[in-house]
Amino acid sequence: MINYVLLHGPRFIPKVANQRLYRIMKLIAFCLLIGSLHLSGKTRSQTITLDVTRTDIKQVFRAIENQTGYAVLYSDESVAGLQPLSINVNKMPLETFLKTLLKPALLDYQIDGTSIFIRPKRVPHRSSVMTTGNEPTEAPQHSVQGTVTTDNGQPLTGVTVALKGTSMATITDSQGNYRMVLPEGDGKLLFTAIGFKPVEKAVGSQSRIDVLLEPLVSDLDEVVIVGYGTQRKSDVTGAISVVTAKDMVSGATFNALQGLKGKAAGVNIFSNTGNPFGVNGSAPRVVIRGMNSINTSTNPLYVVDGVQMDNIQFVNPNDIERIEVLKDASATAIYGARGANGVILVTTKRGNSGAEGTVVSYNNWVSMGLLSKEIEVMDAYEFMEMEDRAFANIGKYPQGQTYLSNNGITELLVDRSDPLLFDEDGNPRYNTNWQREATRNAFSHSHQINIQHQGQKSSTGAFINYTDQQGILLNNYAKRASARFTNDAKPLDWLDINSNVLINHTWANSIDDVGGGLTARRTIWEMLPILPVKFPDGSWSSSQFTGNKLNLAQEAMTNPVHELTERVMNRYRTKLFGNLAFNLTLAEGLNLRTQFGVDANISSNKDYIPNNMINISTRGAAGISHSEQLYWQEETYLTYDKLFNSNHRLNATLGLSWSQSNTTGDNTGTVQDFENNYFSYHNLGAGTTPSAPSSSFSSWSMNSYFARASYALKEKYLATFTIRSDGSSRFGANNKYAFFPSAGLGWVVSSENFMAGVGWINQLKLRTSYGRTGNTEISPYSTLATMNSSTILLGGNRAAINQMSRMPNPDLEWEKTDQFDVGFDLIGFDNRVNLEVDYYYKKTSDLLLARPLPLTTGFSSVMDNIGRVDNSGIDFLLTTKNIEHENFRWETTLNLNYNENVIKKLGENNEDILTAPSFVGGNIILRVGHPLSSFYGYERLGTWGTDEANEAAKVNAVPGEAKRSAERKIIGNGMPKFTGSFVHKFYVGNVDLIVDLQFVAGVDTWQLHYHTSEDRTGYINGLKSILYDSWTETNQNTMVQQIRHRVYAGHNTTADSRWVSDGSYLRGNLVQLGYTFNDSKLQRHRIKGLRIHASVNNAFLIHSRDFKGYDPEGASNTDQFGQNVFFYQYPTARVFSIGVNFSF
C-alpha cells in the first residue's frame, strides 16, 4: 500500500530523495507550501517543509520567512550565480535546513532575534574557488572522478562534492558523475545532499572514488503504517515497533517470522523446533507483551497489506518489505475485538522502484545445516556397563525380589552370548551413534527473482521464489514455490488502484514433532547403541532384536533411521491471497478507500506408516485429511488529512468492515492392515481395516465500524482517539456487539522553546495511551448447545450415537484487555542515539475461560467470561551509532522486554486449572497469584541415603531412590521475564558485518525427557549421568537415582524439580558478513548492485549446565502453556550459508 512518489526532471536535490515518502505526504507538503506562501503568517515554526523544483534560492528564502516568521536578510551578490534548486524536505529543523541549504553554496547564516542573516562563508584558504569542472591551480594537482549513487543503484544528481576544510566543491551531473582537480595531499572529500546522510572519503592517491549515499530519514519524519492508513511517526501516540526488511536479515530461513525474532521490543518469538515445516505446520509462537488469555489464542492478529491472514508462516520472508508491530491500546484499538494480543502489520514489496524504469534483482542463498550439539548419551560400552549394574541391583527392590523368586534364581546376569551383537569376549560389535546416523548435513537453497517496474502512471512488481529447506533429520524437508504480483495504477487523477495476488505452495515431509510417542526425535537418544542401523543381511534393527539371547528387555522401539527413511508424513499447503483496493480522492485531503481481500488456504496431510514399525504401527497405517479455509473481508473507509492554519493537523478515519471465514475439513480416518508397503497412502482401499471417516465445518463472521481521529497542535501536542464497534458471530445471542475505545496523547518536548538550549537532544517525545481491546478467538458455536454425533459398535455393527456437546452460554461475550502505556522516544547526540522506552500495564478481564465446572454436571467446563490476568512490563529499544568514521561505522541495537505476568482471578472458586501436559505427576498449573505457564510438580530433595532406610520405607522407597517433597508445588515458570537482542552492525569500506545476539532470562525449562533419559533406567539408552552420577553406596550425595532395571526391578519416576533447569540462554542468532561491490565497476556491465554475504545462524548457544537438550527454548505440544516444556526435541542445527543479491 505504500505509494512512492516520484519527481521528474532535473533538479538540485537528488531524484530519489523522497522515495521513502508517501503520496499523502507529498500532498500535505504541497498544501503546506502553498498555504504558507499565501498566508504569510507570523507564527514561528522551527521546522521547514518544502517541495519545490528548479526554484531560485530567493524563493526558498521567502518560504522560510513564511513558514518561520523570521526575516531572511541577504545580499543579491552573495546569491548571484547559484543554480536553481529542487528541494523536498519534510519538517526539517530550521537550522539543519539552513546548514544543508547554504553549505554547498558556501554561504553561512546567523540567527539574530527575528532575523536570519545570510552571508558568504569565511574560508581559510582562498586559493581555490568553487568549481564545477576542472580548473587549473598553481599547486601540484591530482584529478579525481567518480559516480554517486543511491543504495539501490540510482545515480544521484546534484550532490555536492567538497574537499573538506576548503572551499573547493563541485556537484554531480545528471548521471551522478563528478570530476575534481585537487591539490596533492591527504585531503578528504565530503559528499552531501539534502535528504541523504553525508559521506566522507579520504582521497589519498585514488583517481576514482565512487560513493553510495543512504537516504537520511529523521525518525520523526518517518511514516509508519497504522491500522487503516498511515501516520507520520512524529504524530503517533501509540507504541509501535517498526522493523524493515533491512533489519530482518536472517540468513537462511524458511519462515516469515524468523527475521522478526528479537528485533521488536516486547515481541517474543519462540521457534520451538528445527523442523522446517514447524511443529505440526504451525507458526513459531508469537507472544506480544506477555500472555493475557487462558483458553483463547494468544497469537497476535496478522494483517498483510491490509488483509488479515492465517498461516503467516508460509509467506515467503523475501516478500516482506516491513513489519509494524502494534502493541498498546492506542495502536491496536482500531482492531477492536481482535487486537488484544497485539497486531502485526506486514507490508510486502511492490513495483515501485524509485525511478521510472525497471529493476530486476536476483537473491539467493545456499546453506548447510549441521547438528549443532550432540547430547551426551551412553555409548555401547557405557550402556553395557549400565545394564550390568542395573541387573546387579535387581534384588534390591521388592519387584526385583519377586521376579527372582518367581523364576527360582538369586541373580540375573546380562547375556552377552549372542554372536550377532558381541564378540567372543562379550564386547559389543556395534557402537552406533544414533544422533549421527539419523541426522545429516542439510543442504538448502533459495532463489528469488524480483522484477519491479515503475511507469508514469503505474508500477508493477513480480516476485517469484523457490526455497528448498532441508531439516537435519533424514528425509525431513519443506519446499515452497511462491509467486506474487502487484500492481499500483493511477488511471485518473482521483483514482488509485492497488492490487496484489499471492499464490504459494508448500510441500513438506514432516516428522512426528509432538507428544510422547517412541518416534525418531526420542529414539535418537534411546535406541540401543549396541545395535546396528541394519544387520549384515540388510534388515533394519529394532530394539525387539530377536537374536533370542539378549535379555535386556528393552522398550519396543523402531530404529530412528528406519522410521525417518520409510515413514511418510507428507504435508501440502496452498495459499491464495490477494486484495484489490480503490482509492478515490474526493476532495483535497479527503480519500475514500475500499478494499476487498481474500485469504484462501488449502491444506492436506498424507501419512503412511509401514507395517514393520514396532510401537508406531505394525499393521501399516495410512490416512489422508484435507482442510479448506476461505477468509474474505471487505473494508471501506474515509480518510481526511489536513493541516489548518499551519498549526492544526487533523488526520481522521471512519470506516466499516465485513469479514467471514469458512473452514471445512475431511479426513479418511486411519486405514490399517496393509499387506505390503507398496501403496503408501496412494491406495487406501488396499488396507483391510478402515476406520470411520470424518468431516467438519466451521464458520465465523464479523461486522465492524471504526473511527480514528488524530490531532496535532503546532507539531508539539498530539492526541489520537480511536473507537471500534465489533459484532461477532462467535458470541452469545445476548452479546453480539461490543465497543472498544482508546485515547493516546503525545508531547514533542523538544519542539518547546525551553528545550532550545538542550543541544544534545534532537527529538524528545512523551507518549501515553489508555484503551480497551478484545479477544474473540474462541471456537465458533461455543455458546450453543448442540449434539455431538458419531458412531459406536453395537450388536456387531456401527450404531449412531448422540451426546450433548457442551453447556450453552448465551451471555458469552468478549474478553477485555485494558492497557495503559507511557513512554518516550528520544533522539540525541547529533542523531546518534535513539532510545524508545515504554512501560505498560495490561489488565485482561472477563477472560474467555473454559471455566472449570464440578464434574458432577457431566461437563468439565463451560466457556464463560470469568477471571483476570495482568501483565506489566517495560519495552526498551536503544540504537546507538557508536563509531561514525568515514571508513568504519559501528551501530548497535539493544532491545529488551521485561514482562511480569500474574493470574489475579480464575473461576468462581478460584479453582486451579491443570493443563497439558499431564505427565507422570506433573502439570502446567494456572493458579491465582502465579504466572501462566507455571510448572507444577514435586520438589526433588535428593536421594534416600542408607541411613534413611526407615524413613524411606514410609513412602515405599528404598535407599537410592529419589527423595521428594510430600506435596506438589510450583517448581518453575515457562515464560521468560526478560527477552531481547543485542545487534551489532559494522561497516568497513565495502564490508559489512552483523552480529545478532539474542537472549532470554528469568525462565525455566522443564525437561520431561528426564523421565526416560535419566529416571527410568535399564530399559532404554539415556544420559551419561546415569552411569557417572547415579547413587551408589559410596556416592550418596546425588540427585541421580540408583541404576536399576525397569523391567525386572521397577522404577521410580515423577515429574519433579530435578527435571527443571534454568532456561536462560544467550544465542549467537546470526553472524553475517557481507561485501558490496563497487558500483562503478559494475556499471560497465550494467549491473546496478551486487552484494555477497556469508552467514552463520545459531552460531553458538550458551545455556545452563543443567540443561541437557538441544535448545532450552522448546515445546512438545501445541498447547499454549506448554512453552519450555518438552519431551524430546528436534535437534537444532547450526546453519552456514552464503548468498548473493544482484540487481540490474
Next chain:
Amino acid sequence: MNRIYVLFLFTILFTSCEKFLEEDSKSQIDAGNFFQSADDGFSAVNSLYRKGVPTFYNTAINSASNLMIGGFLAGLYDNQYKGEFVVRAQGLSVNAGLDNAQLQALWQSCYEVIVRNANFALKYLPEAAGLSDSERSQLMAEAKFFRALNYFYLVKMFGAVPLITDTYESLDDMYVRRSSEAKVYEQIINDLTDALANGGLADKPMPQNGFRVSRGSVAALLADVYVNMAGYPLNDVSRYEQAAELARSLINNSNYGLIQHQDRGEGSAYSMLRTSDNEKEYLYTIEYDEVIAPGGGYPMFCFPQESATWGEFPKYGMANLGYNPVSFLHQIYDKTNDLRYQEKQYFHSSYTQVNGPNKGTVRRFGTPIPYFWWEEKAALETGVSTKDKVHYRLAEMYLIAAEAIARSQGVTDEAAGYLAAIQSRANMNQSAEQIKVSLLALSTEEFIQEVWREKIREFMFEFKVWNDITRTRMYPEVNAEGKIDFVNLIGKTNVFGGTYTEDNLYLPICEQELQRNPTLAEPPL
C-alpha cells in the same frame, strides 16, 4: 466516468445484513431441537453403551485398565509395568492430589454418562417424537440400567456422592452436596426395579438380544446391588433375600445357562469363556471387534515383558504381566483337581513359539501366569483383540444366590446346589452331588467363606475381588495348612506392605473436584 458514480457504487457496502452474525453449526445438531425420530431416541441411548463403566475395560499394554485398580488396591495382583498409580494403590497411599488425573477420570466418566447421557435421555424420551410405546419403555429401561450401573460404581469407589438425576442446561444448581450411600442405593434400586417392571426387556442372554441390555442384564446388576447393600456399609441384611430371588430367577430360566464342557482342553467351558462371544451364560458384555472397537492390549497381558524380544508377537511389540495374581493367591486352587488351574485354561506356565526366527523355542514362566485373555489370532496375526469382555455371567448369579441364601436361610440344599454347580464344573474328579454333600456339612460361616473362595477362583481375571473384600471387609490370607482363609480387612497388611484402615475402603475424591465443588467437604445429606 465520474467519481460520484463510483462513490454511489460503494454505498452499497454500507448496507447491513441481519443474518450475517447468526451462527449455524452444520456439523452439529441443535440440542434443543433434537428428538425428532425413533432413530434420535435410539442414538441418544446408544451412547450409554460405550461410556462410563464400560470404558473401565479399556487398556493399553503398558498400563492397566481402571477395573484392575481394585485388584491392585487389594494387594492381590501385580503389574510388571507398574505405573506410579499401581504402586501407590498396592501400598494404599493413593492421594487426591498426586493421583489426581486417574481419580478424576474415574469420577468424571461416570458422571458424564449419568448426567449428560442418561439423565438427558430420561428427561426427553417421555416426550420424544417418533417412538412407539414399547421402544420408548425399552430405551428408558436401558438408560436406567446404565445410570444405575454408573452410580453403583461411584458409590462403591467413593462412598457418599452427589446424586444428580437431571441434566444441566444452564449454570444453576451446580454445587450439589453428597448424598448418603443409602440414598444413592435407593436411586439405583428405583431405576433397576423400574427397568425390570416397565422396560418390557427381552428375557434372554445379552448376545442373543443384539447385544442390547436384556432383562437378564438388569436382574444381574440388581442382584449384585442387593448383595452389596446387605454388606458394608449399609448392612441391610434384608437385601439378601431379594438378591437370592433375582439370582434364582435367572438360574431357573432356561433361556440362560452355564457353559458346558465339550472336553477338558480347548472345548472346556473356560476355553469357551476365553474364545466365545455368544454364550447363554453371558448377562452383560462389552463388545469389541477388529474395526470399530478394538479390544486393547489384553492378549499381551498373558506374557512377561521380556517376551517382546522373542520375535513372536511382532504386531504388538510389547507385553506386560499387567494383572498377575500374587503368588499366595495361587494356593486358592486345588492344583490337581481344579480344571481352571490346568495348563491353558485360566493360566499357562510355558509357551512354545510358533513364529519368527525362534520358532519351536519353549518359554517357561516358573509360576503360572494368566492365559485368560489369550487370543491366538490377535497375538500372532492381527495385533487386534476382538474378544468381548463379560461383565456379568450366570456363574456369578449362582454364587450370589448361594451366599444370599446361606445368609438368609442357612446352608440349604438349594444354596449348596448352586455352589456345587460352579465347583463341579471346575472339578475334574468330583460330581456336583458329591460336592454338594460335603458343602452341606459346612457351617454357615464356613459355607460363606467357601463361596468367597470360589468367587476368587472362578473370577480370578474378572475384577470382582475388591468389591467382595469391601462389602464383607474380609481379606484372604494363607492359613497354617496352606489354605486360603479370610480375616478382618481392617488392620490387615497386604504383601506390598500396605495396612488397611477405614480410609482405604474408598478412593479419595480428586483435588480438582474438591476445589470445584466446595460442598463436597460437607457431610452427606
